[in-house]
Amino acid sequence: MKCGGHCCDDAHPPISMNCHQRLIAAGVSPAAFETNGYRRLRTNPDNTCILMKDGMCMIHAIKPETCRAGPFTFDVEGDTIRIFLKHASICPIVTLLKEVPEAYGQQYDLALKNISHLVAHLTDAEIAEINRIDEPETDLVVEIPRGPRYV
Secondary structure, eight states, rough: OOEEEEEGGGGBBBHHHHHHHHHHHOOOOGEEEEEESSSSEOOOOOSBBBEEEEEEEETTTGOOOHHHHHEEEEEEEEEEEEEEETTTTOOOOOHHHHHHHHHHHHHHHHHHHHHHHHHHHHHHHHHHHHSSSOSSSSSEEEEEEOOOOOO
């Protein structure tokens, strides 16, 4: 919570329809979202997440799947979800995760659950658009089956 949330800068995390409805029901303004190939959070003119204030996430307790999964990220190839870990230069929490195996294990399990849920609730067109996002400062951690689709 004290990292300042810079990994959120220009992140545009994908939002499933379920998550969108949950966030709207919790009081997040519809203006906080945009669609540009996929439903996502809008950013401010300085590329910070619209839901960040003074370096803190205003929806931390109810944040979207990809935010819960961080610093793990993903792409999809066919029926395989590829899970990556961001470099510590992007997210200082990575250093902690690498130093504390229990913390890594907990966040890894949380990431797999949230990313799998998100991918199951995105269309193939949305996934194709998300896959175009270049994330060079990441390392492949695991590949898992995509599982059932609910869209």
